[in-house]
Amino acid sequence: MNSLHIYDVVVIGGGPCGATAAEDLARAGRSVLLLDRAGRIKPCGGAIPPRLVRDFNIDERQLVTKVRGARIISPSDRLVDMPIDDGYVAMVDREHFDEYLRRRAGLSGAMRATGTFERLERDTDGTAIICYRMGKDGPLETVRCRTVIGADGARSVVAKQALREEHVPCVFAYHEIVRAPANDSGTPARYDGQRCDVYYQGGLSPDFYAWVFPHGDTASIGTGSANKGFSLRGAVATLREQNGMAGLETVRREGAPIPMRPRKCWDNGKDVLLAGDAAGVVAPASGEGIYYAMICGRFAAEAVEELLATGDVKALARCRKRFMKDHGRVFWILGIMQKFWYSSDKRRERFVSMCNDADVQRLTWESYMNKKLTRRDPMAHIKIFFKDMTHLCGFVSSKA
Known part of the structure; x- marks a missing residue:
């Protein structure tokens, strides 16, 4: 790879988020480099909802x-x-699913590279220079790019180098x-x-x-x-x-x-945008991440495409705003649920008892499969609210 060449985008991290962003941008006609570490398989239960299968045309x-x-x-x-x-x-199975998504990105026109991101430097004109190493003791490679998407996981090196420090539990x-x-x-x-x-x-x-x-x-x-x-x-x-x-x-x-919660800031206001685990988009309580990673990758691709097309750096911040508008309420509810119900075995016992309710089960599955809070059948929500309150106050036996 010639270091004089300037990519429109370098996507760092080839999980579901990074691969989705790379594919979407390549399909839009942008020059994309997808950089991923060798041998990385994330521990994951591997559950995905039918909506993901439909929205992302999964084989x-x-x-x-x-x-x-x-x-x-x-x-x-x-x-x-x-x-x-x-x-x-x-x-x-993440071992095969992630590679399937990376391969799709490659077939869409994204260049692929295997290596470990080390640092972000700047050229004399301010252009981003991505430095990565191929193998543990391999040579240091460099590429230049107009924008960077950091999809390199919860302990994102991109975030540490390009954005202000922020603690994410x-x-x-x-x-x-x-x-x-x-x-x-x-x-x-x-x-x-x-x-x-x-x-x-x-x-x-x-x-x-x-x-x-x-x-x-x-x-x-x-x-x-x-x-x-x-x-x-x-x-x-x-x-x-x-x-x-x-x-x-x-x-x-x-x-x-x-x-366990989204970062408050996902971009540097110039040319770097975080996405996926690096942005903190894993659902509290459930730990579900694949769907949220992929939709975040899509939003990130749209934000970067807007920046490249218009030069408006505010486009990057719109990625987080859009994600939180669509999913922030669900994350907030799940966060409260985790803090309360997971805090002791006594509360866990009551939580499991509450899940035995038919209305809870139906609305839970409808919300999960469609990836939005179910709003129909308001009487079911009212019934669940009062059932929740009786469990919270201990008026119902956990063996009920």
């Missing part, structure tokens, strides 16, 4: 399975099933991908290849949740916590033991921080 072959419901498990080991009456949750997630048990393997019937199991138990996570998610031939078994003294590996080992999955083959292990 059905990328869906390793379709989940038809969830089971949540309380601290007392109470089981509450939440079937999806009309719809599904699709599951993807994170949950550290860890999971193990294992070979899924066969029907005749003797594994307890609790595992179901078409159901997501979510554990709200302080012993498995003191402030988040643990999970067993099916991935077709494999399964993701994981947990998360912001408590640095909590043993994530130990919790996963316990979860595997409880589910009779301790002896299953482990395919790989992964861990990474997950941001």
Whole structure:
């Protein structure tokens, strides 16, 4: 790559967010370089809603399975099933799904490079110079660009170098991908290849949740916590033991921080824009990130395209404004929910009890699959409000 060449955009980070931004900008006719680290696979349950499949034209072959419901498990080991009456949750394997998105970006015209971003420098005229290294001891490469999209994760190096310092709270997630048990393997019937199991138990996570998610031939078994003294590996080992999955083959292990709220500022007011985990767009309480990463990548591409077309640097700030207008209320509600319901096993027990309600289940799935708060059936919302209040005040037994 000739350092004299100036790309319209360099996208740093090739996860779902960065790959989406690169594809959209390349399709718009912009010269794009997509830079991604080698061997990076993010720990992720892999759930995506039908809306993502539709909006981003995802090939059905990328869906390793379709989940038809969830089971949540309380601290007392109470089981509450939440079937999806009309719809599904699709599951993807990030090892293959991310590369599929990067390949689409390449086919759309984006140049791809594998390397680790090291620093952002400036030419004498102020043009951004991206410095990255190919391999641990490889040569330092440089490219020039008019704009930069930093989609390089929760601990974004782009953010540290280009924007003012801002603390974003994170949950550290860890999971193990294992070979899924066969029907005749003797594994307890609790595992179901078409159901997501979510554990709200302080012993498995003191402030988040643990999970067993099916991935077709494999399964993701994981947990998360912001408590640095909590043993994530130990919790996963316990979860595997409880589910009779301790002896299953482990395919790989992964861990990474997950941001729990959006950053207050996503751009430098000139030519750098954060997106995805780097911008903090992971839903609190659920930790869901793939859909929000991809829609953020799309918004980032639109903002950068507007900047390149008009020269108006205020276009970059409109990315965050648009995202928060569409999804800020959901993030706010989920943030409150996590702070309250996840704070003790007593409250987790009541939370699981509340999820046993048919109205709660229906509106939860409708909102998840369509990625917006369901506004129809106002009487159901009123009923849920009063049920929430009785649980909050302790007027209803957690065993109800």
